[in-house]
Amino acid sequence: MLSNLFAGIFFLSQVVLTTQTTVIKIGHIYYFEAERAVMQMAYEDMKEQNLLPDVYEIQVISRMGCALYNTNLSILHGVKEATDLYFKENARVLFGSPCSEETVVIGQMAATVNWNVPLIGYLASDDALSNKAIYSTVARTGVVSQNFFAQAIKFLVQKNGWKKVAYVGSDIFASTLNRQSVVSELTSAGVAVYQMVIPLSSTWQSVANSKAIVDLKANARVVFVMLNSEMNASVPFMAAAHSLGYTEDPEFVFVIIVSQSTFTSRPWDSNYDGMSYSYLREAYEGAYIIRVTGQDFATVTKFRQKLLASQQYTNPIGNDAYVMPIYDAVVLYLTALNRSWADSRNESLYANGAVMFEYMKNVVYQGFTGKVFINNNGDRIPSYEFVLLPKQVNRAYTVLMSIDATRLNGCDPIAKGNLCYPYNITVTDDYHSVIWPPDHPICGYRHELCDNTLYFILGGTLMAAAIGIAVIFYAVKKRKQRLIYLMPWQVPLDSIKMLSSGTVV
Numbered sequence: 068m069l070s071n072l073f074a075g076i077f078f079l080s081q082v083v084l085t086t087q088t089t090v091i092k093i094g095h096i097y098y099f100e101a102e103r104a105v106m107q108m109a110y111e112d113m114k115e116q117n118l119l120p121d122v123y124e125i126q127v128i129s130r131m132g133c134a135l136y137n138t139n140l141s142i143l144h145g146v147k148e149a150t151d152l153y154f155k156e157n158a159r160v161l162f163g164s165p166c167s168e169e170t171v172v173i174g175q176m177a178a179t180v181n182w183n184v185p186l187i188g189y190l191a192s193d194d195a196l197s198n199k200a201i202y203s204t205v206a207r208t209g210v211v212s213q214n215f216f217a218q219a220i221k222f223l224v225q226k227n228g229w230k231k232v233a234y235v236g237s238d239i240f241a242s243t244l245n246r247q248s249v250v251s252e253l254t255s256a257g258v259a260v261y262q263m264v265i266p267l268s269s270t271w272q273s274v275a276n277s278k279a280i281v282d283l284k285a286n287a288r289v290v291f292v293m294l295n296s297e298m299n300a301s302v303p304f305m306a307a308a309h310s311l312g313y314t315e316d317p318e319f320v321f322v323i324i325v326s327q328s329t330f331t332s333r334p335w336d337s338n339y340d341g342m343s344y345s346y347l348r349e350a351y352e353g354a355y356i357i358r359v360t361g362q363d364f365a366t367v368t369k370f371r372q373k374l375l376a377s378q379q380y381t382n383p384i385g386n387d388a389y390v391m392p393i394y395d396a397v398v399l400y401l402t403a404l405n406r407s408w409a410d411s412r413n414e415s416l417y418a419n420g421a422v423m424f425e426y427m428k429n430v431v432y433q434g435f436t437g438k439v440f441i442n443n444n445g446d447r448i449p450s451y452e453f454v455l456l457p458k459q460v461n462r463a464y465t466v467l468m469s470i471d472a473t474r475l476n477g478c479d480p481i482a483k484g485n486l487c488y489p490y491n492i493t494v495t496d497d498y499h500s501v502i503w504p505p506d507h508p509i510c511g512y513r514h515e516l517c518d519n520t521l522y523f524i525l526g527g528t529l530m531a532a533a534i535g536i537a538v539i540f541y542a543v544k545k546r547k548q549r550l551i552y553l554m555p556w557q558v559p560l561d562s563i564k565m566l567s568s569g570t571v572v
């Protein structure tokens with residue numbers, strides 16, 4: 068009886084508890100207006116799917132950061148805003164900044180003992196953030212990690228058995244970061260990389276007239292190109308290579324590294340520097356692309372339409388692919404929140420950075436573009452695709468190879484860490500039907516092995532040998548003749564009488 072009463076009181080207290088709601092104040096440092104719209108859309112979707120426990124309500128307070136890209140703001144303005152959000156607004160969960168240079172500072176503050184708040188990144192791609200000795204409360208859903216991209220490129224190079232490749236990059240930050248990661252990953256795998264770096268502002272004429280592009284041909288046939296994140300940044304180089312006949316040369320393989328696909332237009336759509344559509348189209352025909360899975364045009368378009376339908380938000384700068392990972396960031400945090408609440412029934416745990424990080428790492432969940440894999444560092448493992456540009460002018464590229472994030476069944480990340488997340492590399496039938504040219508042409512990079520001078524040298528040697536043989540033959544013959552003359556039975560020539568029949572007696 069008494070125990071029933073206690074049970075009743077306990078039950079009542081539970082009811083009372085669950086009818087009170089805790090407001091989770093999320094401090095959000097953003098750069099693009101679209102980030103705020105995506106965050107709102109994701110949050111509403113997840114509420115509909117009951118991912119947010121009833122005990123919570125969410126309030127998002129957004130402030131602008133990314134001072135580096137906004138001359139109106141003082142240096143590291145986003146850091147100042149994050150501090151303000153923590154102290155003045157009592158925000159206990161942080162999203163952003165999308166800019167690495169601010170996140171590397173905010174992430175350190177978030178991890179300090181007195182803050183200890185979760186920070187969810189979605190665009191900050193600095194590999195330093197993977198260091199969990201410092202960034203112990205930071206989880207990330209972005210897909211622009213240079214480290215993972217470099218690994219994907221290594222898998223491709225190894226699969227095709229290439230031992231020497233070229234990397235054509237530019238002088239801008241995104242390209243430099245990618246080039247450094249790729250070169251270091253390939254070099255340590257025993258692949259030689261010839262590097263060509265041109266200013267991003269180069270015209271195709273200046274590239275075509277440069278010594279660098281001649282040297283490129285003298286050093287490699289497999290060429291990776293990344294002048295900037297978008298595919299169309301490669302136009303000055305591809306147009307120059309086309310003007311020199313490289314793109315039609317079957318010895319060449321061009322692989323364009325694409326880390327973002329936000330532009331609606333394709334490289335050949337724009338009337339680039341007086342070049343016609345068909346000329347540019349030709350320049351790209353038969354080229355390959357290595358890109359992040361789920362960042363293709365069709366998926367980005369689907370996302371854009373959903374955003375428009377749910378928020379009536381028309382993204383004026385069309386950077387939808389850029390802001391897609393925010394959706395997955397919201398899902399990651401709410402998934403962790405739902406699980407932590409189910410486990411602890413402790414309403415204030417949501418703000419505990421160290422605890423929430425444990426719930427945000429080593430998880431696999433459904434994001435906007437499919438399964439999201441978060442590894443032992445709280446970093447998303449992006450998947451990649453190696454595709455061929457089709458001959459027809461459409462966007463349906465032919466997938467040749469998939470480099471997919473996976474998690475090994477029954478693998479314990481506590482013991483094995485990130486070894487539980489090997490890439491699953493699969494090739495399609497279309498891949499098998501390609502006859503890959505060797506990384507080193509049969510005639511050599513400079514055609515030195517099939518050169519005319521070689522023929523001359525070879526021809527000369529053969530002729531000398533023939534003459535030599537003839538001379539020796541003649542000398543031997545002469546000597547034999549001489550010996551005949553010395554024979555005791557030698558018949559004098561004048562004693563030989565010719566018969567009318569022509570027989571000699």
Ligand SMILES: *[C@@H]1O[C@H](CO)[C@@H](O)[C@H](O)[C@H]1NC(C)=O
Binds near residue numbers: 405406408409
């Ligand atoms: C949230 O957690 C509860 C358990 O507390 C679970 O029943 C529910 O399925 C979870 N929601 C989602 C969308 O996963």
Ligand SMILES: *[C@@H]1O[C@H](CO)[C@@H](O)[C@H](O)[C@H]1NC(C)=O
Binds near residue numbers: 137139
């Ligand atoms: C920066 O300041 C200028 C002049 O005050 C203003 O026109 C512009 O809109 C501002 N830009 C941003 C991104 O706030």
Ligand SMILES: *[C@@H]1O[C@H](CO)[C@@H](O)[C@H](O)[C@H]1NC(C)=O
Binds near residue numbers: 300301303
């Ligand atoms: C790439 O496309 C963007 C957006 O359409 C445009 O602003 C830019 O100039 C293009 N770049 C090149 C090199 O054509």
Ligand SMILES: *[C@@H]1O[C@H](CO)[C@@H](O)[C@H](O)[C@H]1NC(C)=O
Binds near residue numbers: 422
């Ligand atoms: C709930 O979580 C908070 C924050 O981590 C912690 O300080 C508190 O002790 C927890 N309460 C209980 C009852 O475990």
Ligand SMILES: *[C@@H]1O[C@H](CO)[C@@H](O)[C@H](O)[C@H]1NC(C)=O
Binds near residue numbers: 471473492493
């Ligand atoms: C690897 O990918 C292939 C093709 O998508 C799939 O059939 C296979 O199950 C995957 N393997 C693992 C371990 O995920």
